[in-house]
Amino acid sequence: MDTKKAASELVELLGGKENVVSATHCATRLRIVLQDDDKPDKQAIEEIEGVKGVFSASGQFQVIFGTGLVNKVYADFAEITGVGAKDSDEGEKRVDHNEAMKKKMNPLARIARTLSNIFVPIIPAIVASGLLMGLLGMMRAFEWVAPDSPWILFLDMFSSAAFIILPILIGFSAAKEFGANPYLGAVLGGIMTHPALLNPWTLANAEPETIQFLGMNVDLLGYQGTVIPILLVVYLMSKIERGIRKVVPNAIDLLVTPFLTIMLTGFIAMLFIGPLGTWLGNGLTWSLDFIYNTAGPFAGLIFGGLYSTIVITGVHHSFHAIEAALIADLGVNFLLPIWAMANVAQGGAGLAVFFLTKNPKVKEIAIPASFSAFLGITEPVIFGVNLRFMRPFVGAAIGGALGGAYVVFTNVVTNAYGLTGIPMFAIAAPFGTANIMNYLIGFIIATAGAFIATLILGLKEDTTKK
Incomplete structure (x- = not known):
């Protein structure tokens, strides 16, 4: 596709480059802070070649292009709008995207974003420590080496260092x-x-x-x-x-x-x-x-059902701090498996949309977006597929609630945070085979529950394209 043409059309439909305050991109989305949020023509933007979805969240207007393509579109977008330019000789300063984004948020969302910016960079260290703890536990449980082996000594040092x-x-x-x-x-x-x-x-x-x-x-x-x-x-x-x-x-x-x-x-x-x-x-x-x-499975039912709604508000970014505190104080994270159920349920609902929709563009988006949810990245399927029809989003909430209730009932836990979906098996493994199997069963319950609920609820599509 012609990325320069797509970027040019996008700028025009956003209200012109003068309406663009700042922009950046993540793995799948172009994130734009606008002067006037009412100017963009969302329906027309969705018809641009390569666009897989459009939504506003966390003080940003976000356009989903998908992995790889978003980098190329951003390069052309930045060239047209000047958002990627360095400070000019005339003394004009480039707008910091994070600061511009925070100014558009409500106080609660701003706090959540701040906590996210603090804890997300630490995720690799926490995940590495969690996996090393799992390896250490397996060595001890299966007696691969002697209890006084240097392997035990070194892995104990390596796994506990990040938390110390x-x-x-x-x-x-x-x-x-x-x-x-x-x-x-x-x-x-x-x-x-x-x-x-x-x-x-x-x-x-x-x-x-x-x-x-x-x-x-x-x-x-x-x-x-x-x-x-x-x-x-x-x-x-x-x-x-x-x-x-x-x-x-x-x-x-x-x-x-x-x-x-x-x-x-x-x-x-x-x-x-x-x-x-x-x-x-x-x-x-x-x-x-x-x-x-105390609440047990009922808590899992409520939190699993509501988590995706919380994701829309952006407040979920603050949960990393809470999860880190749980790991530090209790040695386990019992919240992450619940969030994982809500995420994979969105993927299950997205798959159901693939079979229900007659819109070829929606079909094209549904499969990769659903697979992304199974890997723990839910924004493409939530905003690009499920929310635009609403009923699949409700179906996903039902699946997430069922899966959440099951993982709480079976006490599924992890020793890190930041990974859900399929990657979460790695940080659930240190707690034994039963923990892994129960997570797998919860995964299936959430996905199948969302898929079936969405099929039952059906899909109401307008005759005109959205």
Whole structure:
């Protein structure tokens, strides 16, 4: 296809390049922040060659092109609109896409996006640690090596490292997101995991030493594996750093600002925010654990049925922080299997649409979009297929609810976050064959349930193209 022609048509139908504030792209979608969200002609945009769907979410107008093609269209789109240009000589600054996007969001969605930007970059480290824990568990369970083997020693080190230094990883990522120096954020994470503090990650039942400081009893307890304390600390640090930088002369900024920022934030962290964050984190974990164990399959039914609706709002981006806290405190993530059921159910509903629709373009989109959902990426099938007809989306909610109830009933868990669908088998495997089989059964229930529910509900297509 002629990507330049597609990009040119898209710009015109968006209301012209003057209506484009900023743009970027992900694996499948062109993400655009617009000056006026009412100008785009959505129906006409859907008829552009290569377009597989259009929707607005998270403060962005998003156009689905699919893997590979979106990169080429974006290159031409950026050339036409100038969104990819560097700062001009006239002093005009390129608009930061994330900042432009956040300005268009409501406060709740903005918080969710911020948490997503902090935790998504850490996913590879968490997934790697989860898989290494699984390998270590298999070595011990099947006695592939002796208990005192160097293999056990090294794999134990490799698998636990990411969780021990989790505050350092979060500190670096959060400081970048909050507009602070990321290395100072990492230093604060290092302070909160210092060897002088008792490591609760490896010594859960030990009692920390208590010292007297400024008339207060301070427990020398580390924050290895915690999430909320470092988030609160780095947010405060970003405010302190900016405040100090405003009053310190540029000539001595490099000496004074980092020194005062670390000292002030460090004391506040150890005396106040750290203990408060731990209390909040434990309260959140306890509450979720109580709901999970009390409501049981009913909780899975509700959350599995509603998750895709939450995805539309963008609030689901904040769940990574909650899941990381569960893994840190309990060693398991019981939420991710529920989200996985909702995701694969969208794929099942998309397959049903393929058999029901008479529109060749919808058929062309339905198969790859459904397979994408089975790999954990649901936006193409949700926005490109199921939501445009609504009934398949309801069918997917039914399948997700059934699958969610089953995985909660059978206590399916993982030891990481960020992977759903087929890839999630890898982080479910460390908990044994029963865990894998129950996840597979839930996968089938959610997919088949959504497929059958969508066939029963049927598909109401307009005579004119959407």
